[in-house]
Amino acid sequence: xxxxxxxxxxxxxxxxxxxxxxxxxxxxxxxxxxxxxxxxxxxxxxxxxxxxxxxxxxxxxxxxxxxxxxxxxxxxxxxxxxxxxxxxxxxxxxxxxxxxxxxxxxxxxxxxxxxxxxxxxxxxxxxxxxxxxx
Numbered sequence: 612x613x614x615x616x617x618x619x620x621x622x623x624x625x626x627x628x629x630x631x632x633x634x635x636x637x638x639x640x641x642x643x644x645x646x647x648x649x650x651x652x653x654x655x656x657x658x659x660x661x662x663x664x665x666x667x668x669x670x671x672x673x674x675x676x677x678x679x680x681x682x683x684x685x686x687x688x689x690x691x692x693x694x695x696x697x698x699x700x701x702x703x704x705x706x707x708x709x710x711x712x713x714x715x716x717x718x719x720x721x722x723x724x725x726x727x728x729x730x731x732x733x734x735x736x737x738x739x740x741x742x743x744x745x
Contacts, residue, residue, distance in 0.1 A: 614646045614678045616695075620668030621730060621742055625661045636660065637699060638742075640729055644695040646675070665742045702729070 617639055624637040624645055639645060645662065682689040702725070709721040723740075731738035 612675055613672050614644060614675050615662070616671045617641055617643045617645075618669040618671055621665040622668060623663045623665060625663065626659070627661060633661075637702060638665075638726075638729065639699075642695065643698070644692060646672075647692070647696065665744075 619641055622639045622643070622645075623635055624639060625633050625635050627633045637645070645660070678688075678692075682692060705721075705725060709718050709725075713721065726740045726742070726744075727738045730740050730742055732741060733739075
């Protein structure tokens with residue numbers, strides 16, 4: 612029923628199944644949106660996620676109905692939302708491709724490259740990924 616925008620920081624979005632199994636579905640960074648299913652469908656979703664901060668996080672949240680009204684009133688809001696959703700779709704497609712078409716070492720390399728692109732901080736030694744991941 613709410614839409615969340617990460618203004619600063621990084622968040623892991625996970626889905627917990629009835630069996631207790633937890634699967635990471637997205638790693639989100641600054642300017643990423645989540646909670647948008649209710650915004651797009653107009654009704655409450657039956658899919659529930661856990662959002663866990665990797666770093667200090669600043670977020671803005673608003674009721675889905677308010678965000679929808681803002682999109683209808685201002686095309687700039689709609690375009691920015693579409694950019695955020697497009698980024699999530701690209702991340703999902705990349706992960707699907709990585710997980711289905713490569714051996715374990717290739718998947719690890721591909722995942723590290725995605726982390727470098729999305730979360731990496733260049734320094735004198737290379738690129739640091741300042742996230743605690745298992």
